[in-house]
Amino acid sequence: MxxxxxxxxxxxxxxxxxxxxxxxxxxxxxxxxxxxxxxxxxxxxxxxxxxxxxxxxxxxxxxxxxxxxxxxxxxxxxxxxxxxxxxxxxxxxxxxxxxxxxxxxxxxxxxxxxxxxxxxxxxxxxxxxxxxxxxxxxxxxxxxxxxxxxxxxxxxxxxxxxxxxxxxxxxxxxxxxxxxxxxxxxxxxxxxxxxxxxxxxxxxxxxxxxxxxxxxxxxxxxKPAGWDPSMVKHRELVTTASVSAGNAIRTPQFWLLWVVLFCNVTAGIGILEQASPMIQDFFRQGDGSLVAGAAATGFVGLLSLFNMGGRFAWSTTSDFIGRKPIYMVYLGVGMILYVLLATVGSSATWLFVILAALIISFYGGGFATVPAYLRDLFGTYQVGAIHGRLLTAWSAAGVAGPLIVNGVLDTQGTPGELVAGNYRPALFIMVGLLAVGFVANLLIKPVASRWHEPSTASSTAVPEGASR
The missing domain is CATH 1.20.1250.20 (MFS general substrate transporter like domains)
Structure with a gap:
């Protein structure tokens, strides 16, 4: 067109x-x-x-x-x-x-x-x-x-x-x-x-x-002044070759990363979707009154701040430690945080807020890091198109996350009367999802050379950011 x-x-x-x-x-x-x-x-x-x-x-x-x-x-x-x-x-x-x-x-x-x-x-x-x-x-x-x-x-x-x-x-x-x-x-x-x-x-x-x-x-x-392109290939997963969008979706690396993003996003949306009622339910007193009701609005704003800050801070960190290790943090540490949220999160408001904020920072960081992860695996050629295809994981997670949490809560009681314990089944499901994503991330290896574009083809094509 x-x-x-x-x-x-x-x-x-x-x-x-x-x-x-x-x-x-x-x-x-x-x-x-x-x-x-x-x-x-x-x-x-x-x-x-x-x-x-x-x-x-x-x-x-x-x-x-x-x-x-x-x-x-x-x-x-x-x-x-x-x-x-x-x-x-x-x-x-x-x-x-x-x-x-x-x-x-x-x-x-x-x-x-x-x-x-x-x-x-x-x-x-x-x-x-x-x-x-x-x-x-x-x-x-x-x-x-x-x-x-x-x-x-x-x-x-x-x-x-x-x-x-x-x-x-x-x-x-x-x-x-x-x-x-x-x-x-x-x-x-x-x-x-x-x-x-x-x-x-x-x-x-x-x-x-x-x-x-x-x-x-x-x-x-x-290229940036003083930058040597040969410095790019200093980690195992980083390639200087090019993979087309059509070939990328035929590689196991694409689908493993799809699973990684789906699991990370589904877990994060579980908290974002329930942020305001969740903090109130976690600290609902025996008589039904709320000890954290006034903090609910501020809590949602704080999560937005950590969602935004995590996208910048964690993705920048990935430039130094690598994309695969940073996802091990998102998913591995995320499992620990979810377990803590489910077991001791209701013991103190400040603890609940810190745990939830860190989880959401990993959620945001996962979004911001994935384009660079794709660039490492598939090169810059058609990376935008590959990124677009990968975002179908977000669509799936946007449906799955709320369905899982809301479905579990529907079996636990009436909205407005829920307490911290009612959230535990949903939170442990999120732990399982993060475990699946953690394993998928571990399985990601460099893309086989048979999927690489010929050097003449990738140099004459017009990927994003290039020109004739």
Missing amino acids: AVPSFLARERIIARPGFNRWLIPPAALAVHLCIGQAYATSVYKAALVSHFESSLTAIGIIFSIAIVMLGLAAALFGTWVDRNGPRAAMFTSACFWVTGFLVGSLGIATDQLWLLYVGYGVIGGIGLGIGYISPVSTLIKWFPDRPGLATGMAIMGFGGGALIASPLSRQLMSFYDPAYDPKVPTSIASGHAVSMLFLTLGLVYLVFMMFGAFIVRVPADGW
Whole structure:
């Protein structure tokens, strides 16, 4: 599919002397906007009230968006690689913003199905394309620090909720004076949420287009000053060869890494999905009163902070200790943290918060490190397309995680009456999942040379970040 000339790769080849540190802000401009997906809980109760529906029916909107994220990333990954980051970011903005506008119309006209189609399907496509759009470009601009580069961008997706949550509350209070964002029981009107969607769509359009029009790709043969490409191959799993997206999905390494990501994400979503009620249930007193109810809102914000910080800190650490060892930390230490959370997590609020925050930092770190892991295994050629296919693990985890936790809790008692012990079966299931991921990570070996592209083919093709 051809793109207009102003979006073409040839128009965004960087001139000599271009500062590569302008690329992370371009990526952040997109990821901070699409990271709003983590802030849907802010207006969930308002939508339930407006549509006179259930939490499950409203929660499906988020699930649809995450499923479409994975599918869009997989289907459009090669297109993103071929046409470059500006075309991808521009397309992502169009879908993401259209999703908000259609969703706003659905709320205003009391048509829940329009919200499913708008935010869920159309917006979800924008999520998928936007998520992968800057990744391989950043890897090519920062071949010396790929973990740092992808961490800087994907950190924005984890931190998008830190901006969107308070902004959404303030905007809803502006559109509905009866709504008080400081009162947990206060619920905004449907009109306020509709106007919120309209406003966010227009604001995100500006910022995402800013990112699209400042992004650049390096010229053929560019490398950072003083960097020797031969230094890349200093660990067993790091290759200087190239593997196409079509061949990558035929390798055991791809599917082992798919299992690793699925297990890590499923375990993390289990806590994110239940964050607010979980801390209250863990510290519910015998008479049913809550000793940590006031801390629930702050706890959710803290998890968002660790989700964002983990994406940068852990992925940067992987540049020094390697991708496989850092995943051994995510999964191995994660198992220990989950066991502690299940057994002694309810003994003290501060202990519960620390354990949960570390687990979520590993969840975020897993997302940010995986593009660099793919680059190590398969090279930079079509790494964006490979990343897109791998994100189907996120789609599967986005469905599996909530189903596991909610399914277990449904057998344990009535919401609002649960206590710490009711969560233990679900938490131990997460331990088992992390164990599976740990073994899968151990089994990852270098990709066999028979999957490598011929040197002439990979040098003449046009992967993400290159040009003719």
